[in-house]
Amino acid sequence: MLQKFTETARPEQGPPRLAALRAQFDAARIDGVIVPRTDAHQGEYVAPRDDRLAWLTGFTGSAGYCVALRDAAGVFVDGRYRVQVKSQVADVFTPVDWPETGLAAWISDKLPDGGVVGIDPWLFSVDQMRSLRADLTGVSLRFTENLVDRIWQDQPAPPMGTVFAQDVALAGEPHGDKIDRLARDLGASSCVITLPDSIAWLLNIRGSDIAHNPVPHGFALLNADGTVELFMADEKLADLGDHLGDRVSVLPPEGFLAAIATLQGPVRIDPATCPVAVADALQGVEIVEAPDPCLLPKACKNEAELAGARAAHLRDGAAMVRFLAWLDAQPAGSYTEIDVVERLEAERRATNALRDISFETISGAGSNGAIVHYRVTERTNRQVNAGELLLVDSGGQYVDGTTDITRTIAIGQPGDEEREAFTRVLKGMIALSRLRFPAGLAGRDIDVLARAALWEVGLDYGHGTGHGVGAYLSVHEGPARIARTGTVPFAPGMILSNEPGFYREGAYGIRIENLIAVEHASPVAGQTVPAMYRFETLTWVPIDRRLIVPDLLTAQERDWLNAYHGDVLARIGDLVDGSVAGWLHAACAPL
Known part of the structure; x- marks a missing residue:
C-alpha cells in the first residue's frame, strides 16, 4: 500500500541498456525493435516484470513506445508526458510527439526499404498490428521472442497475488x-x-x-x-x-x-x-x-455499485478534508512533496477501510505541477514553498468503491496569472457538472465545454478531460471517456472523471477533478428530446476559494459553486470534528 519513491531506471542506465538491446539485432535478423508499455493481457497497467519500457528508457508514463533502431531510438509519448519524458530519458533517446507522429511513419522514414522491425506478438493487439502493417512503407515486421527479457538480468518474477x-x-x-x-x-x-x-x-x-x-x-x-x-x-x-x-x-x-x-x-x-x-x-x-x-x-454500474461509490467518496472526502486542514496549518517551506504524499495516505489509512491507494499520488509543487503525471521520487523531491501552487492528484481503493480526486492548493499568496488560469479551469469543470444532454452523446460531443473558457484566452491542456472509473477495480476504465477521441455514448451508471487543467511548463500546474456518474435527468416543461442525462457528483471536497477570481464566474457558475460547497459541508461536516470542522466551515463559505 505504501507509495514508493524509488525510480525504475535512471537516465544514465539508458545508454548501456540500449546498447545491449541493439546487440541482439543480428541474431534476431532485424534492424530494430518496438518496445511498448503493455503486457500480454493488454491492460493499461503492468506488473514490475512487464514494465519493459521504463526499464529500458527510464520513462515511467502509463502509455508510450520505444522504437529502437541501429542508429536511432525514439520514445513516443502523448501530451500528458511531453514535459516528463525530457527529465527521465538519456540523450540517446529522442522524444517523439505521438500520435501526431505515428510509429509507422517514423520507422519508414528512418529505415531503408527492406528493413525489418521485430515485435513480441504478445504485446501488440490485432488492431495495432493491422495499423502498423498498413502504414509501414518498405519495411516489414517480424515476430521475435522478447529481446528486452533476454537482456534484463534481474527481471522480476511474474506476479502471483492472492485472488x-x-x-x-x-x-x-x-x-x-x-x-x-x-x-x-x-x-x-x-x-x-x-x-x-x-x-x-x-x-x-x-x-x-x-x-x-x-x-x-x-x-x-x-x-x-x-x-x-x-x-x-x-x-x-x-x-x-x-x-x-x-x-x-x-x-x-x-x-x-x-x-x-x-x-x-x-x-x-x-x-x-x-x-x-x-x-x-x-x-x-x-x-x-x-x-x-x-x-x-x-462500465454501467448497478445500484449496489453506485451506492458503494457514494459511500466510498464520503469516507474518502473526509480523509481529504483532514489532509487539507493539516496542509493549511503547515508553514510554507516546512514540508516536502513526499511529506504531502505520506500525510494524505495516512489520513486515508486512518479510515480503517482503505485497501490500497488507487494510483501513485501526484504531489507536484511549482514547476513539478506542470508535469501532468508527475511522480515524486527521492531524487526529484523538493520543498513546497510560499507563492507556489501545489497539485495533488490521488485516490483510494475501498472494497465498496474507487476514488480519484485532484485539488490544486495555493501555498501563500497566489499570483494573478495563476488565479485567472485556475478560475478558467474551474469554469470548465462546472460546465460539465451542470450539463444536461441528450442520450446518445459521447465524450467528443461535450469535451469542448471543459475547454471553452481556456480557449477564450488561447490556452488549452494536452490530455483528455475524463476517464471511466471502476467499482473497486481499475481507476482508469473504458470504454467511455470525455475527450475528443471519445466515441462511446454515455449510459446511466457510468462513472467518469471531470478533470480539466492547465500547465505552464517550468512554472505551475492546475487541475481540478471530481468524479461524476451518468444518470437520467428529470423531464422539463416543453422537452422534445426523448431522453436526457445529467451527471451526479460523487466527490465532496472543497475547492480552494483563494484561487478563484469571482468576477470571472457567471451568476450560474457562482450559484453552482456555493451550492456545491454547501453540499460538501452537509455531507462531510458530521464526519470531522475539532479544528478540522472549523477549517471545513471556512473553506465552504459562500463566494
Whole structure:
C-alpha cells in the first residue's frame, strides 16, 4: 500500500541498456525493435516484470513506445508526458510527439526499404498490428521472442497475488447471472477475454497482481453454453473456496494457447485487446470480431455499485478534508512533496477501510505541477514553498468503491496569472457538472465545454478531460471517456472523471477533478428530446476559494459553486470534528 519513491531506471542506465538491446539485432535478423508499455493481457497497467519500457528508457508514463533502431531510438509519448519524458530519458533517446507522429511513419522514414522491425506478438493487439502493417512503407515486421527479457538480468518474477471474492452485496449481481447474461448475446461459441479487470468483474473476484489495481492476471474463455474456462495459476485461487462454482473450470495458464487452438469456432475476439499471438493460434478457426463483452456492462454500474461509490467518496472526502486542514496549518517551506504524499495516505489509512491507494499520488509543487503525471521520487523531491501552487492528484481503493480526486492548493499568496488560469479551469469543470444532454452523446460531443473558457484566452491542456472509473477495480476504465477521441455514448451508471487543467511548463500546474456518474435527468416543461442525462457528483471536497477570481464566474457558475460547497459541508461536516470542522466551515463559505 505504501507509495514508493524509488525510480525504475535512471537516465544514465539508458545508454548501456540500449546498447545491449541493439546487440541482439543480428541474431534476431532485424534492424530494430518496438518496445511498448503493455503486457500480454493488454491492460493499461503492468506488473514490475512487464514494465519493459521504463526499464529500458527510464520513462515511467502509463502509455508510450520505444522504437529502437541501429542508429536511432525514439520514445513516443502523448501530451500528458511531453514535459516528463525530457527529465527521465538519456540523450540517446529522442522524444517523439505521438500520435501526431505515428510509429509507422517514423520507422519508414528512418529505415531503408527492406528493413525489418521485430515485435513480441504478445504485446501488440490485432488492431495495432493491422495499423502498423498498413502504414509501414518498405519495411516489414517480424515476430521475435522478447529481446528486452533476454537482456534484463534481474527481471522480476511474474506476479502471483492472492485472488479473493467480491461480495455479491457489493457487486450487485451474482457472477453466474453475469455469465448467463453475456453468454446469451455472445454471437459465437466462445469468446477470448484477456483484460484483467474484465475477468475480475465477470467472476466477482479481485486480485493483487497489479499495484493499486485489485485485478488478477489470467486469461478466460466465456462460452455460449454458460461456462467459463479460467486460465490462472492454482496457487492464486487457494483462498476462493467454492466461490467460482462448477461452471468455471480452472486450467493452467501455460495451456491457454494450446486450448484455444482446439476450438471449433466461431470464436469472438476483441481486436483492440486481443494479442496477435492469440489470434495467430486461432488460424483456420472462424473469428468474430466484436468488443470485449464485459466492457459496457462493467462500465454501467448497478445500484449496489453506485451506492458503494457514494459511500466510498464520503469516507474518502473526509480523509481529504483532514489532509487539507493539516496542509493549511503547515508553514510554507516546512514540508516536502513526499511529506504531502505520506500525510494524505495516512489520513486515508486512518479510515480503517482503505485497501490500497488507487494510483501513485501526484504531489507536484511549482514547476513539478506542470508535469501532468508527475511522480515524486527521492531524487526529484523538493520543498513546497510560499507563492507556489501545489497539485495533488490521488485516490483510494475501498472494497465498496474507487476514488480519484485532484485539488490544486495555493501555498501563500497566489499570483494573478495563476488565479485567472485556475478560475478558467474551474469554469470548465462546472460546465460539465451542470450539463444536461441528450442520450446518445459521447465524450467528443461535450469535451469542448471543459475547454471553452481556456480557449477564450488561447490556452488549452494536452490530455483528455475524463476517464471511466471502476467499482473497486481499475481507476482508469473504458470504454467511455470525455475527450475528443471519445466515441462511446454515455449510459446511466457510468462513472467518469471531470478533470480539466492547465500547465505552464517550468512554472505551475492546475487541475481540478471530481468524479461524476451518468444518470437520467428529470423531464422539463416543453422537452422534445426523448431522453436526457445529467451527471451526479460523487466527490465532496472543497475547492480552494483563494484561487478563484469571482468576477470571472457567471451568476450560474457562482450559484453552482456555493451550492456545491454547501453540499460538501452537509455531507462531510458530521464526519470531522475539532479544528478540522472549523477549517471545513471556512473553506465552504459562500463566494
